[in-house]
Amino acid sequence: MRSFPVRLVAPGFLLALGLSACGESESACRDLSEAPFCVALLTAGPVSDAGWYAGAYEGLLQIEQRWGAQISHQQTRTASEYDEAFLAYGTEGYDLVFAHGSEYQDAAIRAGERFPETTFIVSGGGRIADNVVPLIFTLENGSYLAGMAAGGMTESGVVGMVGGVRIPPAEGVFLAFEAGVKAVRPDAEVLETWIGTWDDVAAAKEAVTSHISRGADVVVHNTDGASFGVFNAVREAADAGDPTWAIGMNRDQNDIAPEVTLGSAVIRIEDAFVEITEAWRDSEIGGAAYYAGGESEVVDFVANPAVMDRIPADLLARIDSMRTAIRSGDFDPPRVPFIEGEEGYEETGAGAGGG
Amino acid sequence: MIRARWWGPFFAIGLALAVTSVALALGGYDVPQALGALWRGAFGSEQAIASFTLKRSVPLLLTGLAVALAFRAGIWNIGAEGQLYAGAVAGFTVGFVGGGLPAAVVIPAMLAASLVAGAAWAAFPTVMKLRGGTNEVITTLLLNFVAIHLTAWLIDGPLQEPQGVYNETAPLPESATLGTLWPGTDLHVGFALAVALAVVLWVVFRFTRVGFLIRAVGEGPEAARIAGRVDSGRLSAGVFLASGALAGLAGAVHVAGVDLALYPGLSQGWGYTAIAVALLARLNPLAVIATAIFFGAIQAGGTSMQRVAGVPLAWVNVIEAITVIGVLIAARGRSRSGGDAGAPEAA
Numbered sequence: 001m002r003s004f005p006v007r008l009v010a011p012g013f014l015l016a017l018g019l020s021a022c023g024e025s026e027s028a029c030r031d032l033s034e035a036p037f038c039v040a041l042l043t044a045g046p047v048s049d050a051g052w053y054a055g056a057y058e059g060l061l062q063i064e065q066r067w068g069a070q071i072s073h074q075q076t077r078t079a080s081e082y083d084e085a086f087l088a089y090g091t092e093g094y095d096l097v098f099a100h101g102s103e104y105q106d107a108a109i110r111a112g113e114r115f116p117e118t119t120f121i122v123s124g125g126g127r128i129a130d131n132v133v134p135l136i137f138t139l140e141n142g143s144y145l146a147g148m149a150a151g152g153m154t155e156s157g158v159v160g161m162v163g164g165v166r167i168p169p170a171e172g173v174f175l176a177f178e179a180g181v182k183a184v185r186p187d188a189e190v191l192e193t194w195i196g197t198w199d200d201v202a203a204a205k206e207a208v209t210s211h212i213s214r215g216a217d218v219v220v221h222n223t224d225g226a227s228f229g230v231f232n233a234v235r236e237a238a239d240a241g242d243p244t245w246a247i248g249m250n251r252d253q254n255d256i257a258p259e260v261t262l263g264s265a266v267i268r269i270e271d272a273f274v275e276i277t278e279a280w281r282d283s284e285i286g287g288a289a290y291y292a293g294g295e296s297e298v299v300d301f302v303a304n305p306a307v308m309d310r311i312p313a314d315l316l317a318r319i320d321s322m323r324t325a326i327r328s329g330d331f332d333p334p335r336v337p338f339i340e341g342e343e344g345y346e347e348t349g350a351g352a353g354g355g
Numbered sequence: 356m357i358r359a360r361w362w363g364p365f366f367a368i369g370l371a372l373a374v375t376s377v378a379l380a381l382g383g384y385d386v387p388q389a390l391g392a393l394w395r396g397a398f399g400s401e402q403a404i405a406s407f408t409l410k411r412s413v414p415l416l417l418t419g420l421a422v423a424l425a426f427r428a429g430i431w432n433i434g435a436e437g438q439l440y441a442g443a444v445a446g447f448t449v450g451f452v453g454g455g456l457p458a459a460v461v462i463p464a465m466l467a468a469s470l471v472a473g474a475a476w477a478a479f480p481t482v483m484k485l486r487g488g489t490n491e492v493i494t495t496l497l498l499n500f501v502a503i504h505l506t507a508w509l510i511d512g513p514l515q516e517p518q519g520v521y522n523e524t525a526p527l528p529e530s531a532t533l534g535t536l537w538p539g540t541d542l543h544v545g546f547a548l549a550v551a552l553a554v555v556l557w558v559v560f561r562f563t564r565v566g567f568l569i570r571a572v573g574e575g576p577e578a579a580r581i582a583g584r585v586d587s588g589r590l591s592a593g594v595f596l597a598s599g600a601l602a603g604l605a606g607a608v609h610v611a612g613v614d615l616a617l618y619p620g621l622s623q624g625w626g627y628t629a630i631a632v633a634l635l636a637r638l639n640p641l642a643v644i645a646t647a648i649f650f651g652a653i654q655a656g657g658t659s660m661q662r663v664a665g666v667p668l669a670w671v672n673v674i675e676a677i678t679v680i681g682v683l684i685a686a687r688g689r690s691r692s693g694g695d696a697g698a699p700e701a702a
Contacts, residue, residue, distance in 0.1 A: 046669070047667075073661070073665070074661045074668075075661065078618065078621060078622065079523075079616075079621060080609065080614055080621070080623070083613070084407055084410070084658070085658075087402065087541065088407075102520075103523065103618065105521075106523075106526055106615070165511075167520050167521075168518075338520050
């Protein structure tokens with residue numbers, strides 16, 4: 001064998017094996033620092049996205065700041081890295097591992113069995129173990145309030161909802177929104193379109209334009225990147241002399257098109273991370289899903305300050321008192337169950353199924 | 356140039372390290388800490404060697420062999436990525452449906468299905484090349500995108516988990532998953548299978564008539580046909596399909612050994628990295644074992660840099676690429692001075 005690369009790689013590999021044999025053993029993260037506990041975060045996308053992942057990373061930084069925790073972050077590329085990442089953090093003795101997305105849930109269950117001392121928190125997950133806790137953001141609570149705002153502001157009595165992929169959590173958000181609209185305007189007609197993706201700007205714009213042509217003058221969305229199409233369509237309709245409102249979702253989108261945006265239903269992911277860490281430190285979590293946003297300010301409806309003068313004061317007051325009712329547990333907006341053990345959950349096929 | 360001898364590999368590793376250090380320093384990261392993480396993440400413990408580096412090398416090894424086989428015969432199969440997806444879907448489906456059967460039945464059935472699916476995904480480019488003369492680089496490359504999107508559609512549609520909530524399939528039944536090769540770690544038996552196949556392929560190239568003919572056809576199909584009365588068309592078709600089958604096998608082995616369910620975007624571009632794996636090994640199947648492990652180590656170490664030194668994934672990707680280029684440059688300089696550059700040599 002004259003092949004060069006074998007001679008190139010083989011010695012390096014043997015050297016590696018030899019050195020590792022006399023190298024230091026895997027050290028626990030707490031031995032390396034004075035930190036009271038160690039927290040890791042896994043994301044499937046970059047934390048520079050100013051959205052879902054950025055909120056999680058901000059939460060991690062707040063945990064570091066508040067408790068002096070040792071923190072670490074890994075962005076995973078594909079499912080093949082899930083087990084590896086959990087194994088690495090588990091072996092190094094991390095106490096709390098945030099896996100920010102439901103895609104991690106199967107690997108998290110495996111990791112939970114392997115590392116009983118570590119608590120795994122899966123954002124939006126549906127599977128539960130003693131030390132594997134789904135973190136559920138009850139966006140329904142904010143969406144219901146947004147629906148009330150829409151019901152109060154519509155003149156035509158027609159409100160549009162443009163969704164991404166029709167999955168039970170997303171259906172729940174619209175179910176609550178529609179209930180909110182009808183709480184204020186019982187005779188309102190609510191249109192619903194699912195574009196089938198989260199990111200198709202053109203499809204979202206087309207759906208909104210179609211809703212507007214059918215008389216809608218308030219349109220809410222539940223998409224990701226496609227939301228720009230929603231705001232564009234609403235702005236164009238308003239510019240053409242057809243007064244129309246948009247409502248943002250998931251994060252504060254009030255500044256994307258401030259002149260036509262009524263407000264946004266928001267999830268404050270960083271607050272949820274701090275809240276669940278506090279609950280974990282008090283040994284209050286485990287064996288059940290954790291609902292963030294029920295009684296705290298993690299989920300909210302934020303009216304757009306730029307248009308506050310155009311929203312009737314009594315509508316704002318009504319929304320405020322409903323917010324209080326939801327947070328005190330006096331009122332629960334409707335949702336679509338999708339979590340193991342949740343009330344109304346069925347083993348095979350809750351909701352309308354995918355696609 | 357001086358004839359490089361024993362220090363050649365050290366020169367290559369040193370060059371790669373130097374370039375990596377510069378890249379890290381430019382990014383403002385703690386260079387010793389990051390390099391330490393790179394090392395420990397790849398080789399620093401039993402877990403790092405088995406569960407990170409060797410486990411990551413398996414799909415690279417199998418697709419690397421697929422590419423080496425095709426390139427040896429002068430077939431530029433750029434489609435290992437798509438063939439891997441085809442094999443993953445076929446293997447998963449058989450494993451999911453036949454999950455009630457004992458592992459001794461269902462695992463071979465899954466692997467067989469993935470071989471057939473990988474070959475089937477290569478069949479269209481094979482026919483197009485041999486009948487129509489269409490360049491296989493184009494057809495295999497385009498079919499990669501078809502396979503990736505078709506898989507995503509299947510996972511969002513007919514193969515989606517029964518609740519219809521998540522963008523994944525239901526997990527494979529226990530009997531349809533590969534066992535552990537190295538106890539206490541995540542290294543699955545697929546690694547042993549891949550190494551065995553590399554040895555088999557090396558024996559075929561080195562000692563058999565078919566292996567000789569493949570090399571002959573690869574180096575000059577016309578000459579081989581005239582001199583040896585070889586049916587080069589039939590041989591090329593066989594090699595092309597076998598290459599697709601090997602890449603398909605990588606998909607099933609990965610799903611049954613690592614992911615245990617189908618996720619969209621299941622590959623990290625292994626079918627493309629495989630080209631570098633095979634070329635760095637100069638298309639020698641035994642050397643592919645080493646180069647696949649080398650690439651696996653780089654990826655495992657890079658990932659560890661994220662966790663330990665806070666280097667973001669984007670930088671890790673850059674550093675991985677720089678390291679590979681550094682090694683390729685060193686390999687080229689070495690082979691030039693050694694006087695054995697040029698066409699892929701016979702094993």
